[in-house]
Amino acid sequence: MQLQKLARAGFLLRCEIGALQLQHVHDLFYFKMTLSASSQAGQLFIAILPDAETSAQIHRMAAVMKTAHAFRGQLTAPDRLHVTLFSLGGLPDQLVAKACEAIGEVWAEPFEISFDRSMSFRGQPGSRPFVLAGNDGLKRLKVFRRALAVAFARRNGLRHLGRRDFTPHITLLFDDRTAEEQPFGPIGWTVRSVVLIHSMNGHRHLAQWPLHV
Secondary structure: OOHHHHHHHOOOOOEEEOOEEEOOHHHHHHHHHHHHHOOOOOEEEEEEOOOHHHHHHHHHHHHHHHHHOOOOOOOOOHHHOOEEEEEOOOOOHHHHHHHHHHHHHOOOOOEEEEEEEEEEOOOEOOEEEEEEEOOHHHHHHHHHHHHHHHHHHOOOOOHHHHHOOOOOOEEEEEEOOOOOOEEEEEEEEEEOEEEEEEEOOOEEEEEEEEOOO
């Protein structure tokens, strides 16, 4: 059976690379090609995403905050809002594949997270991130990330990923101005999956690992 015929016919396949599951033939092709190019173009990272309704709500809130702080930076589009868990940029293909296998080994139930403050992070002049952050509402997320870090640590070449600092946040925009930390009514969602994203002229979701009940 030829993959090209299946692709043209639009049939669905489930192709497994370790614990990684890809839904379409062209996704498998794109995944392999992207791994080869990731160290040279764009960014490759593991993230969680708000659901569509929450993304729209965050985007509306960001627009209000942008006006209040007189920011000029462009708002992050709703479909690009995310929380980065691990950056895989610069890793060779075989280590990215190992990271994907490790993610598939971590079993966790869906859990709630929430953000309750906004602030600016330090950054290059003209490109300082304005973000949503939190504290108590992000404890479950930090525990989950530590579980992923433990899975990575079992594989040579990935141990360094868990040593990097982790401050959960959602970047709303970049600007030359900054804003002090301000609380607001919490906004959050139920985390149900982890996503591998390639970012270059938009976000391409290469794979997704659902959390299990």
